[in-house]
Amino acid sequence: MLDLRKLRYFLTVAEELHFGRAAIRLHLAQPPLTRQISALEAELGFKLFDRTSRTVTLTAQGRSFLPYARGVLEQVELAQVIAGKLAAGTAGQLALGYVSSIALSDLFSQVIHAFAQRFPDVQLTLVECASGSLGAQVADGRLDIGLSRRLPQSSEVQALSLGQEPLVAALASDSPLARQAQVSLAQLSAYPLILFPADHGSGLNQSIEQLYREHGQPLRAGPTGRQITSIIALVAAGQGVALVPQCAQSLMHKGVTYRPLVEVDACAQLLVLTRDVEKKLSVQAFMRVIGEVADAR
Structure with missing residues (x-):
């Protein structure tokens, strides 16, 4: 040699x-x-x-x-x-899982952009997941980090809250409710509510169902969609109403109108999931970036 x-x-x-x-x-x-x-x-x-x-x-x-x-x-x-x-920790690979509604938020795009600029030698793999499987994939190491709206069920996963995001009502534009400046849960309860499927394990579903219970309103289950985009499409088709994170308003679907809720506690949480073990340096670097971006908002 x-x-x-x-x-x-x-x-x-x-x-x-x-x-x-x-x-x-x-x-x-x-x-x-x-x-x-x-x-x-x-x-x-x-x-x-x-x-x-x-x-x-x-x-x-x-x-x-x-x-x-x-x-x-x-x-x-x-x-x-x-x-x-x-x-x-400024090079290597990092697998990031996320639920579909979080990908629509400004925070998501800002964090990905900031991390890629600061750590160009870290190969970031993005994986869209259902909430129900996201925590498990973080726990078993298939994902390094998860962005979710649901608390993990595994004790091996830590959850860091980045705060709450208001929910808004997605309504068919020809609905009488679309002519109002705000709508209430009592008004929405008269319509079928479009949610994610039960087997999706959606954290957004959990927040919405809890909101209806706390306000004593009946929830009329409507059709389901596996993506936030399919839920909005079902609203446009007149199949019911939906409660979606405020960031979903970026989906400017023809025939859909978004309205704020009277109930100020109508929110969905944003969580960062990591394994409850010694974290590799690239995970620590990502956590610093997402913390800085969240604090600056």
Whole structure:
């Protein structure tokens, strides 16, 4: 195997084309440098330099070998840089799971943008998940971080709250309620409510069902949708009403009108889920970024 030190000596002499100047750059005496180059030539089986008392030039084989030697040293330097970044948590891989409604929030896009700018060498894999499986995937290590609206059921997962997001009513634009500035749960209870399927394990469903119970309003179950976009489409089709996070108003679906609720406690939580064990450095870095972005809002 070639000695990296000798390759560096060769590259320096090739750049200087002068053993004396190369020795100064390498902080060596000239005789040891000459011996090392001769040893490298012996290993390679060909001469690298033509030397006279006045000039040093690369041989044809030396010129052909030079880019390969330079490439090896550049890759070694890159490997050292990457190793340092891995040790510092600024390189590697990070798997982030999220529920569909959170992807619509400004916080989500701002965090992804800020993290990618600050840690460009971390490969961020984004995975959309149902709330019911998100916590389990964080617990077993398939996901490093989860963005959810549901508290984890596993004791191995920690949940950090980033606050509450108001819920708004999504209404068919031709509904009488759409002509009001605000609507109440009592008014909405007269309509079928479009939710995620029960097997989805939706944290948003939990918040909505709890809200109806606390305000003593009956909940008329309507059709279900597995994505926030399909729920809005069902509203547009006149199949019922929906309660969605405020960020869902960015889905400007024709035939749908959004209205705030009279009930000020109508909110959905935003949680960051991580494993309750020693976290890898890239997870800690992501948590710092999301905390900074959340605090700045």
